[in-house]
Amino acid sequence: MQLSSKLLMASVLLVNTFSMNAVFAQNNNIKMVNPLLRKSPLQYQAPMFNLIKDEHFKPAFDFSLKVHDEEIENIANNPAKATFQNTVLALETSGVDLNRATGIFYNLTGSNTNPTLQAIEEEYAPIFSAHSDKMYLNSKLYNRIKSLNLASLKGEDRKLTEYYLQQFELAGANLSTEDKEKMKKINEELASLQTSFSNKLLIARKNGAVLFDNESELDGLSKAELDAAKAKATEAGFPSKYLIGLLNTTQQPLLPSLKNRATREKIFKASWTRAEKSDSGDTRSVLEQLAKLRLQKANLMGKKSFAEWRLQDQMAKNPATAMDLLAKIAKPAVSRAKEEAKEIQKLIDGQQGGFKLEPWDWNFYSEQVRKAKYDLDESEIKPYFEVTTVLEKGVFFAAKQMYGITFKVRTDLPVYHPDVKVYEVFDKDKKSLAIYYLDFYTRDNKSGGAWMNNFVSQSHYLKQKPVIVNVYNFAKPTEGNPSLISFDDVTTMFHEFGHTLHGLFANQQYISLSGTAVPRDYVEFPSQINEHAAMDPMILKNYAIHYKTKQVIPQALINKIKKAETFNKGYEVTELLAAATLDMAWHSIEKESDIKPALQFEKEALEKYGLLVNEVPTRYHTPYFAHIWGGGYSSGYYAYTWSKTLDYNAFDWMQANGGMTRANCERFRKYILSVGNSVDLNKAFKDFIGHEMRIEPYLKNAGLTTK
Numbered sequence: 163m164q165l166s167s168k169l170l171m172a173s174v175l176l177v178n179t180f181s182m183n184a185v186f187a188q189n190n191n192i193k194m195v196n197p198l199l200r201k202s203p204l205q206y207q208a209p210m211f212n213l214i215k216d217e218h219f220k221p222a223f224d225f226s227l228k229v230h231d232e233e234i235e236n237i238a239n240n241p242a243k244a245t246f247q248n249t250v251l252a253l254e255t256s257g258v259d260l261n262r263a264t265g266i267f268y269n270l271t272g273s274n275t276n277p278t279l280q281a282i283e284e285e286y287a288p289i290f291s292a293h294s295d296k297m298y299l300n301s302k303l304y305n306r307i308k309s310l311n312l313a314s315l316k317g318e319d320r321k322l323t324e325y326y327l328q329q330f331e332l333a334g335a336n337l338s339t340e341d342k343e344k345m346k347k348i349n350e351e352l353a354s355l356q357t358s359f360s361n362k363l364l365i366a367r368k369n370g371a372v373l374f375d376n377e378s379e380l381d382g383l384s385k386a387e388l389d390a391a392k393a394k395a396t397e398a399g400f401p402s403k404y405l406i407g408l409l410n411t412t413q414q415p416l417l418p419s420l421k422n423r424a425t426r427e428k429i430f431k432a433s434w435t436r437a438e439k440s441d442s443g444d445t446r447s448v449l450e451q452l453a454k455l456r457l458q459k460a461n462l463m464g465k466k467s468f469a470e471w472r473l474q475d476q477m478a479k480n481p482a483t484a485m486d487l488l489a490k491i492a493k494p495a496v497s498r499a500k501e502e503a504k505e506i507q508k509l510i511d512g513q514q515g516g517f518k519l520e521p522w523d524w525n526f527y528s529e530q531v532r533k534a535k536y537d538l539d540e541s542e543i544k545p546y547f548e549v550t551t552v553l554e555k556g557v558f559f560a561a562k563q564m565y566g567i568t569f570k571v572r573t574d575l576p577v578y579h580p581d582v583k584v585y586e587v588f589d590k591d592k593k594s595l596a597i598y599y600l601d602f603y604t605r606d607n608k609s610g611g612a613w614m615n616n617f618v619s620q621s622h623y624l625k626q627k628p629v630i631v632n633v634y635n636f637a638k639p640t641e642g643n644p645s646l647i648s649f650d651d652v653t654t655m656f657h658e659f660g661h662t663l664h665g666l667f668a669n670q671q672y673i674s675l676s677g678t679a680v681p682r683d684y685v686e687f688p689s690q691i692n693e694h695a696a697m698d699p700m701i702l703k704n705y706a707i708h709y710k711t712k713q714v715i716p717q718a719l720i721n722k723i724k725k726a727e728t729f730n731k732g733y734e735v736t737e738l739l740a741a742a743t744l745d746m747a748w749h750s751i752e753k754e755s756d757i758k759p760a761l762q763f764e765k766e767a768l769e770k771y772g773l774l775v776n777e778v779p780t781r782y783h784t785p786y787f788a789h790i791w792g793g794g795y796s797s798g799y800y801a802y803t804w805s806k807t808l809d810y811n812a813f814d815w816m817q818a819n820g821g822m823t824r825a826n827c828e829r830f831r832k833y834i835l836s837v838g839n840s841v842d843l844n845k846a847f848k849d850f851i852g853h854e855m856r857i858e859p860y861l862k863n864a865g866l867t868t869k
Contacts, residue, residue, distance in 0.1 A: 192225055193225075193259075196221060196222050197210040197213040197218060198218050198222035198226075198259070198262060198266065199225060199226065199259050199262075199263070201262075204575060205575070205597060206596065206618055206626070206627045206628070206629050207617075207626065208575050208584075208617065208618070209576075211576040212576035213576075214578075216276070216278045216279060219263065219267055219279070220282060220286075222259070222263040223263060223264075223267075223282075223286055225259070226257070226259035226260035226262075227260060227293055229259060230256060230257040230259075230293070231293070231296065233257065234256065234296070237249060237252045237253055237256070237306070238300050238303040239302065240306075244306035244307070244309050246310060246319050246323065249306045249310070250307060250310070250319075250322055251319075251322075253303070253307075253326065254673070254674055255624070264290070265616065265617055267279070268615075269578075269631060269633075270578060271283050272608070272609045272613070273579070273601055273608050273609070273633045274578055274579050274605070274608065275607045276607060280361050280364075283360075284354065284358065284361065287353040287354050287356065287357040288350040288351075288353050290353065291349045291350045291352065292346060292349070294333075294349070295333070295342075295346045295349055298330050298333035298335060299333060299334055299335060299346065300335075304330045304335040307323065307330065308327065310323055312324065317840075318670060318675060318840050321839070322671075322672050322674060322675060325839070326674075328474075328475055332463075332475060333345075334462070337462070337463075341462055344462055345459065345462055348455050348459050348462070349459070351451075351455055352456070352459070355451055355452050356452065356791065356792050357792075359445050359452065359788075359791045359792045360609070360788065360792035362437065362442065362444065362448065363437060363786055363792060364607075364609065365443035366436040366439075366445065366785075367408050367436060367606075367786075368407075368443075368606050369436070369439075369441070369443050370408045370443075371394075371405050371406060371407045371408060371432075372405070372406045372408075372428055372432045373395065373403055374391075374404040374406070374425070375404075376404075378422075379404075379422055380404055380406075380420065380425065381420070381421045382422075383416060384419075385643070386645075386646065387416065387419070388404065389640040390637050390640055390643075391405055393640055394406075394407060407604065407606070408432065408433050408436060408610075409610050409635060410609070410610025410611045410635075410782075410786065411610070411611075411781055412430075412434060412779050412780065412782060412783055413433070413521075413524075413525060413781075414429055414430070415651075417430065417522060417525045418525040418526055418528075418529045418540055419526075419541070423517075423522075423523070426522040426523065427522045429522070430521055434521075436785070436786055437785035437786045438760075438761065444785070445785045445791065446760040446784075446785055448791070449760060449784065449785065449787075449791045450757060453748055453749075453751060453757050454757055456749065456796065457751055457752075457754060457757075459471070467481065467749060467750045467751060468749040468751075468797055469484075469746055469749040469750045469797035470750075472749065472797045472798065473797065475681060476681045476683050476801075477681050477683045477684050477804060477844065478683055478800070478804060481746060481750055481797070484746060485743075485800075487800070487804060487857065488742055488743055488746070488803060489771070490857055491735065491739060491803065491860060491861070491864075491866070492736070492739045492743070492771065492772065493772070494861060494866040495731075495732055495735040495866055496732070496736050496772060496773065496775060496778075498732025498735075498736075498865070498866055499733050499735075499736040499775060499777075500732070500775070501732065502730060502732045502733055503519055503524075503775075505531050506523070506528055506777075507519045509527055509530055509531055509534070510527060519777050520776075520777065521776070524733065524777055524778070528729075528730050528733070532729050535726070536722050536725050536729065537722055538723065538726050540649075543648070543649055543719070543723070544646045544647070544648060545646060545708050545709055546709075546715045546719075547646060547647050547649065547651070547652050547706065548644045548645065548646060548647075549636055549644075549645040549651075549655075551709075552647065552652055552655055553600070554569075555704050555705040555707070556652070556655070556656070556696070556701060556702075556705030556706075557656055557659045559701060560656070560692075561659070561663065563701065563824070564824065565590065565663070565667075565824075565827055565828070565831060567587055567588060567590060567595065567666070568588045569585045569586070569588070569598070570586045571584070572584040572585060575597065577599065579601065581601060581602060581638070582600065582601045583599070583600045584597065585598045586598070587666060594627075595627065595666055596628040596629065596630060596666050597627075597628075597629045597630070598630050598631075598662065598666075599631035600631070601631065602638075602645070603635075603636055603637070603638035604634075604636065604638065608633070608635065609788070611788070612632070612634045612635060612654050612658050613632075613633050613658065613661075614631070614632050614658050614665065614689075615630070615633070616628060616629065616665055616677070617629040617630070619665075619668070620665070620668035620673075620676050621670065621671065621672060622669075623672055624673070628666055628677065630662050630666065632658045632662055634654070634658070644709045649723070653693050653696055655696075656692050656693050656695055656696045657692060657693050658689065659692060660688050660689030660690065660692030660693065661678060661685070661688065661689045663688060663692060663835055664677055664678045664685075664688040664689070665677040665678055667831050668838050669837070670838045671840075674839075675838045675839045675840045676838045678838075679838060680838065680839045681801075681839075681843070682798040683800065683801035683804040683805060684801075684804075684805060684808070685801070686801055686802050686805035686809075687805040687808040687809055687812070687834070688834060688835055689805075690806055690808075690809035691809050691812055691813065694816075694822060695822060697724065698821070698822055702720060703715065703720075706720075727865075728864065731865045731866065732866070735864055735866065737780060737781040738781050738802065738803065739803065740768055740780035740781065741781040741787065741799055742799045742800040742803055743767065743768070743771045743773055744767055744768065744782075744787070745789070745796070745797060745798070745800070746797060746800060747770075748767075748797075749790075749796055749797035750797075760784045760785060761784070761785075763784070764780075764783070803860075807855055807857060807860045808847060810859035810860045810862075810864075811851055811853075811855055811856060811859045812830070812834075812847075812850065812851055813859075814859045814862075814863070815850070816830075829850065830850065833846050833847075833850040834846060834847070834850060
C-alpha cells in the first residue's frame with residue numbers, strides 16, 4: 163500500500179522523533195550512571211571520588227569527545243555572522259564534560275595511578291591530540307575568530323579573543339591543508355611518546371629502588387627513616403631488608419645523612435642510571451624520538467627550532483633571551499660551586515679520606531662544612547619540622563597573616579586516597595572561597611616531585627569557585643613516629659602553596675585566563691615569593707616546634723639558619739642551570755643530524771656551556787628529565803630561573819617597604835595573584851615594583867655577587 167506524501171512525512175517525523183528521543187534517553191542514561199559526566203552536587207563541584215571508578219573513564223572520554231566535536235562543528239558552521247558571544251565565548255564554554263573528566267583523570271595518573279589507568283592514558287593520548295588538532299586546525303573556526311574586530315572588544319573579552327587567536331596560530335591554523343595533516347600526525351606521535359616516556363619513567367623509578375641487607379649499611383639514618391625503609395622492603399616482599407626508594411631528582415634526600423660511602427655511591431648511581439638500563443624503564447629511545455618530532459613540528463611552523471616556536475607566547479619571547487639570562491647567572495654560580503668544592507675537598511683531606519670528592523659525597527660533606535662554618539646541622543633542624551605542624555601552623559598561618567584567609571578541615575568530602583586531606587578555605591571577609599585537597603606522602607604509583615592542580619578552575623562567568631590540590635612526596639610516618647622533613651621540604655610546601663594562592667585568588671570571567679593560566683616563565687613567580695614566608699621570624703616561630711619537647715625553635719638556631727641562607731648556593735644554582743641549559747640545548751637543535759644519543763648529547767651540551775662540573779651533576783639527567791619529556795616544560799625549564807629573578811626583584815621591593823606585611827601582600831594580591839592572564843603581565847609586574855626585571859637582585863640574594 164502506498165502512503166500519501168503528507169502521511170509519509172508524518173511517519174518520517176514520528177520515526178525521527180522516536181529516534182531523537184531514544185538518543186536523548188541513551189545520552190541522559192550515560193550521564194546519569196557516569197559520575198564524570200555530570201556536574202558534581204558537592205560543594206563547588208568537588209569531584210565525587212566515592213563514585214568514580216577506573217571503568218568510568220573510557221566511556222566518559224568517548225561520550226564527551228563526541229559532544230565536544232559536535233559543539234565545535236556547530237560553532238564553526240554557524241551561519242550567523244561571527245560575534246564574540248557566538249564564537250569565542252561559545253568556544254570557551256564548550257567541552258565541559260571533557261574538561262571535568264580529563265582534569266580528574268590526569269591528577270590520578272600523576273598521584274595514584276595503576277596499570278588500568280596507565281593503559282587508558284596510552285590509548286587516549288593520540289586520541290586527545292587528534293581532538294585538539296581537530297579544533298585548533300579548523301580553518302572555519304579560526305577565520306571566524308580572525309574576522310572579529312578587536313578594537314570593538316574590551317577587557318577580558320578582548321584578551322580572551324587575542325588568546326584564542328594566538329593558540330590557533332601556534333597550533334598551525336595558518337598551515338596549508340597538506341601541512342595540517344602532517345601536523346596532526348606529528349602531534350599524535352608526540353602525545354603517544356610523551357605518555358610512553360612517563361610510564362617508562364615510573365617503571366624506572368620503582369625498579370631503581372635500592373635494597374640493603376643490613377641496618378649497618380644505613381648508618382646515619384634516624385629510627386623513623388629506618389622503620390620506613392624496612393616497611394617499604396616488607397611491602398615489596400623483602401621482610402628482613404631495607405628498601406630506599408628514589409625521588410625524581412638526581413640527588414636523593416637521604417644522602418646527607420648516610421655515613422657509609424659505598425651506600426651513598428650505590429644510591430646515587432641507582433638514581434643516575436635508573437632510566438638507561440636497556441630494560442622496560444629505559445627512556446632514551448623515546449626521548450630521542452621526541453626531540454626529532456619536536457624539531458619537525460617547529461620546522462613545519464617555519465621556525466628553526468622547537469624552542470623558537472615554543473617561546474613565542476612566553477615572557478622571554480625567544481631562546482636567545484632566555485639563554486642570555488641563564489648564561490649571566492651561570493658564570494658566577496659555577497665559580498662559587500668550585501670554591502665550595504675546594505672547601506669540601508679540604509675537609510675530606512683533613513679527615514684523611516683519601517679520595518676525590520664525587521657527586522654522592524657532596525651533600526654528606528657539605529653538611530659537615532655547614533656545621534663547621536655556621537654551627538648548623540640538618541639533624542638539629544629537622545625535629546622542628548613535623549609535616550602537619552608545618553602545614554597548619556606554618557603555611558596556613560602565613561596565609562592568614564599575609565592575606566587574611568583561614569582553613570577548616572572537611573571530613574565529609576570524598577577523597578581519591580586515604581592519605582588525602584580536605585580543607586575549606588575562607589577569605590578575609592569570612593566568605594567561603596575554595597576547597598583545597600592535600601596529598602602528602604610518596605607512593606610507588608605516584609609521580610615524583612610536587613605540584614598543584616585545579617579540579618575546578620575559578621570563573622565568574624560560569625559561577626565557579628576553585629577546587630585545588632597540592633601533591634607532595636614526603637616519607638609517610640610509620641606508626642608511632644612523626645613525619646619530619648628538611649628545611650628544603652618546608653620551602654617546597656610554601657612554594658607549592660604559592661601556586662595554590664595564585665589559584666585561590668583568581669578573579670577572572672573566563673577559565674582560560676584564570677589563576678595559574680599564565681606563561682610558564684611567570685607561573686613560578688607567585689610560588690617563589692611565598693617561599694620567603696617560611697623564614698619570616700613571626701611565621702617561623704609559629705610552626706618550628708620540636709616534635710618531642712614542644713619547644714619553639716630558639717632564636718640562636720634561627721640566626722644560624724639565616725646566616726647560612728646562601729650556603730651551598732653555588733651548587734644549588736649550578737645544578738638548576740645545568741638542567742635548564744640542557745633542556746634549551748635539546749630544544750634548540752636545528753638539524754636532525756645534530757640529535758645524538760642522549761648521554762653523548764648531554765655531555766657535549768653541558769661542556770659547551772661550561773656547566774659540566776663533575777662534582778655538580780645536573781638536577782635532572784636527560785633520561786629522567788620528566789619536566790621536559792613527559793611534562794609541559796619542554797624548552798621551558800629556564801622558567802624557574804626567570805621567575806626566580808622576578809621573585810628576587812619583588813622581594814627586594816617588599817623588604818625596602820617594610821617586609822611581607824599585610825599591606826604589601828594585599829598589593830601583591832591585587833597586581834599579581836588576582837589578575838591571572840587577563841592583563842599585560844610585564845606591565846602588572848612593573849606596576850607592582852615600579853621598574854622592569856633586573857638581574858642584580860638574583861645575584862645578590864643568591865650570594866653570587868663578587869665579594
